Amino acid sequence: MAVDPDELEPRxxxxxxxxxxxxxxxxxxxxxxxxxxxxxxxxxxREALRSRxxxxxxxxxxxxxx
Numbered sequence: 001m002a003v004d005p006d007e008l009e010p011r012x013x014x015x016x017x018x019x020x021x022x023x024x025x026x027x028x029x030x031x032x033x034x035x036x037x038x039x040x041x042x043x044x045x046r047e048a049l050r051s052r053x054x055x056x057x058x059x060x061x062x063x064x065x066x
Contacts (some may be wrong), residue, residue: 017041 017037026034 017034023031023034
């Protein structure tokens with residue numbers, strides 16, 4: 001069985017939201033969905049930041065930076 005090389009490539013998530021996009025044509029419902037998606041992304045980003053800070057703090061404590 002042949003393997004498609006495209007299946008081996010990591011898939012990038014599809015961006016449903018484009019920053020700076022013209023919002024004038026979107027309905028109230030679409031704007032609410034957009035806000036919810038952006039808020040979820042903010043939560044995800046803050047969690048990643050907390051993880052990085054925690055890792056850095058642990059490394060600093062281990063190596064006792066003075």
